[in-house]
Amino acid sequence: MATIYEVSKLAGVSLATVSRVINSNAPVREATRKKVEAAMAELGYRPNSVAQSLASSRSNSIGILVSELNGPFYGVLLSRIEAEFRAAGKHVIIAAGHSNESLERESIEFLRSRNCDALILHVEAVSDDYLIELSGKGCAFVLINRYVEELADRCITLNNHYGGYLATRHLLELGHRDIAYVSGPMWKHDAQERYNGHREALAEFHINVDPALVFEGDFQETGGEQALAHFLQQNLKFTALVCANDEMASGAITSAHDLKIKIPEQLSVIGFDNVNFAHYIYPKLTTIDYPIGDIGQMAARWVIKNVYQQPNTAIQEVFEPRVVQRDSTHACS
Amino acid sequence: MATIYEVSKLAGVSLATVSRVINSNAPVREATRKKVEAAMAELGYRPNSVAQSLASSRSNSIGILVSELNGPFYGVLLSRIEAEFRAAGKHVIIAAGHSNESLERESIEFLRSRNCDALILHVEAVSDDYLIELSGKGCAFVLINRYVEELADRCITLNNHYGGYLATRHLLELGHRDIAYVSGPMWKHDAQERYNGHREALAEFHINVDPALVFEGDFQETGGEQALAHFLQQNLKFTALVCANDEMASGAITSAHDLKIKIPEQLSVIGFDNVNFAHYIYPKLTTIDYPIGDIGQMAARWVIKNVYQQPNTAIQEVFEPRVVQRDSTHACS
DNA sequence: GCTATAAATGAAAGCGCTTACATCATAGGC
DNA sequence: GCCTATGATGTAAGCGCTTTCATTTATAGC
Structure with a gap:
């Protein structure tokens, strides 16, 4: 496992310069960048994401909390969210809260302790006050299927x-x-x-x-x-x-x-x-x-827009249901 | 966010002693332990799990890689695995590989980069050689629904x-x-x-x-x-x-x-x-x-036994299917 | 060529925690 | 009381990376 120190020695630059190349967060001369990239390739360097997270308090991943891991509803939701983030080069960390207040809180703490950049929360048992307080702590999250007036700009719901x-x-x-x-x-x-x-x-x-x-x-x-x-x-x-x-x-x-x-x-x-x-x-x-897949996708887009500052299409906050007519209903005779 | 340093100052002990109390990995005098616990309670201290992971190369969590997040099969599998680990005080980190070799590899790297203590892999596209090599790197994992002769002791399959x-x-x-x-x-x-x-x-x-x-x-x-x-x-x-x-x-x-x-x-x-x-x-x-729930549970038990060294019941490696007779079959007339 | 400014890079500290080895305290045997 | 062994605790280094501020380099204008 090569470290950033080994890359910097091989490339003949400082640790800071290697970090700048990795994160593209400051200007680096083209020739310098190429030296660093060559060194990384030669060493098969992969950043240690835990170390990155500790140093930066971020993780390039998003926490998702659902009630259950099983069931048609949650499968579609998770799948659509994951697809949207995968396309944006981000990872998801999924937790299940089982509609239990204590477990929901523990799961949120777990996700926060992993330095998730944002949370997508499908929670039922925790109170509005808890969510408002969480928001006050600077935790970035968006709510699915939960409307809290004080957090209206981060609620995505079905009518x-x-x-x-x-x-x-x-x-x-x-x-x-x-x-x-x-x-x-x-x-x-x-x-x-x-x-x-x-x-x-x-x-x-x-x-x-x-x-x-x-x-x-x-x-x-x-x-x-x-x-x-x-x-x-x-x-x-x-x-x-x-x-x-x-x-x-x-x-x-x-x-x-x-x-x-x-x-x-x-x-x-x-x-x-x-x-x-x-x-x-x-x-x-x-x-x-109930377009749960679309709702999940919109939640992902909310995060990409508001947390990662990547411009996006408009965020739709309320989804309208529609009738899907199949065979189980019939005129009354 | 209180740090271990603040706890040690308040309790009047060293950082190492606080760490020992948190991890119960070395003897600590009862009176000392009580002082530390009181200080942690007073400060509302929660360990920073990213820092713990960086320092220890562990995370108290297990990575699970499945093909999809959606679908009845995977929902049951994930749900049963999660339940088993939740009961053991562990967390799970779930990734989806989409039966695509490149994505499966990336997902495995993602999970390893999070210092997952072990992996439970339901993978289809990566080769046997890749898995053997992964094992050679000291990565602890158990395979579901995949038999690799060289890794027979870590394969849990259906017949x-x-x-x-x-x-x-x-x-x-x-x-x-x-x-x-x-x-x-x-x-x-x-x-x-x-x-x-x-x-x-x-x-x-x-x-x-x-x-x-x-x-x-x-x-x-x-x-x-x-x-x-x-x-x-x-x-x-x-x-x-x-x-x-x-x-x-x-x-x-x-x-x-x-x-x-x-x-x-x-x-x-x-x-x-x-x-x-x-x-x-x-x-x-x-x-x-196909008792996928039971198989998932057994995989979790394998990890608990072999990675966390907690004795457990015997590990069943091959599950036998059975006929579930309902209404869609009938004697041939 | 000289000076001022902007761009690029380096040095050092720190993120919060673990752990090996050193040191201190205590108990038991002579 | 002294010595030895064991238990408990402390010190210091380090995990791998980010980021701030200092320093160096490059560029533009005179």
Whole structure:
């Protein structure tokens, strides 16, 4: 492992000059630069990035914190972020916070201790105050799917409210009036917003919300199964089902198959997220597209623009959802 | 940010003593230890892990290199590895090599430059020689789904050959004799092994391989679609289809639906991997279970045992696949 | 050629921590 | 009490690099 000292001896220049060549951060005479580059090539020199980081407090890498490493949502997000940074010659360091406040904090500390130049945070459990304080410490970060008013210029979000509205309006436009709703865990902000959108669509068609047709699910397949069982047990009349995410929609559809309920003829189902398994569900799921890949890419661009000062296209901070119509919804007969 | 120097002044001990307390790597008198811990608590001291790494050439973290960050397979793998290390108080640093030799090498260099204590490598494009040479450099790593004879004690693999055999034998036992096979890209070792297993099962039932009933796919959904189209175009007689992975199986099933071919009544289909979307496919996919989560966990345990010298249960190096029977296969009528 | 200014380079200190070897303190045996 | 061995702690150097300020070199104008 050659060091910068060996390169400087071979090239006949100082350590500082070698550093200047490596970092292109100060003018170096062309002839000098060529000598240094030749010496580096001859020695197969690779900078020690830990030493670079200690000396400069930077690392040419970006920390990403997601809730889980598994799942269609996070895979797409991570993949798109990584691709954008790879193209810009940067590395990513990924951590998982498991929607647990303590683990989220530890993960943030881990990423900061690695001198990540910036963080992209998809966090749910830490408080707004914690994030505001983190920002006050000079930590550069951008938030995904989290809106904090005081940090508005660094939040990249989906318009969840509008997505919930679109899902329900889609069914209303198909003629459905008795629409059951399976929400996500209501402590989660996006679950709340999607539900509010659902209510707005009902209001627009002058339909009162029936609390019996609302079930709080867990954003997992089991939530959809339990919700359908719950609604059926109550002998409620409903011809359509809005699930606040695709996983719960798949659970509901699986249960409907088992109960010989025909989808969409007897029950129309719409999900939310358009995760990549949605089209494996049979019949193919009608859903609300959540462009998580685009959102991740935009977060990466935010960092490249604001932290690395590389001009870029405009930063889009709010993404609009859209209906992806497939086979699981049907006019109400 | 308090430094070790400030802690030593407050506690009235040397830097070395503070370091010894932090690292528990040398005896420290109990009273001294308590003084140091009190000083650290009062100052809110957190070690600078970059400095620790530079001084010690270690980082308390493990590098993981996978082909992609997205996809059901990798999500499960990463998640299980991370969980095992989290429980052991270690961090992971994840990189993606995209099955590209140059990117795989760069990623390995990135992870090494971060002083990762060990690497867990799921690599396809780099050569055996490169890996042997890497080992010779003293780099500690364990390979997943890659067998290199010279590095046999650090390879954790699935018995792909047996899995291919099981898939085909399952159909043979259901009475099928005309079985089409969709392989993965044949430069990939696991694709080769699965195909060999397929051939062994046929041989066991004294059936000759018909090259017309073999199609080389791409391990993606499109491979399954193209394969089915290819076989049908040839007007071949076949009652069953083995796909070398679940994604191709899903593509074939989707095409069959579009062509009004009833699964499994007219065509039985079996996949491989048992990735988590397999049960969303309709009818639910019969497949070969590839316990990638368990394999990842075992790789983590290998590191904990061999790199961190923490005794552990025995290391299982070869995992056996098994048939997961669902709804996409059926007796041949 | 001389002077002033700008450009290029070098010397030295420091980033925060680890660790080998030196030194000091303590305990046990004679 | 003295000597020896062991345990505990301190000192100093170093990990590989960056960056500030001092020094040297090159250039332009007179």
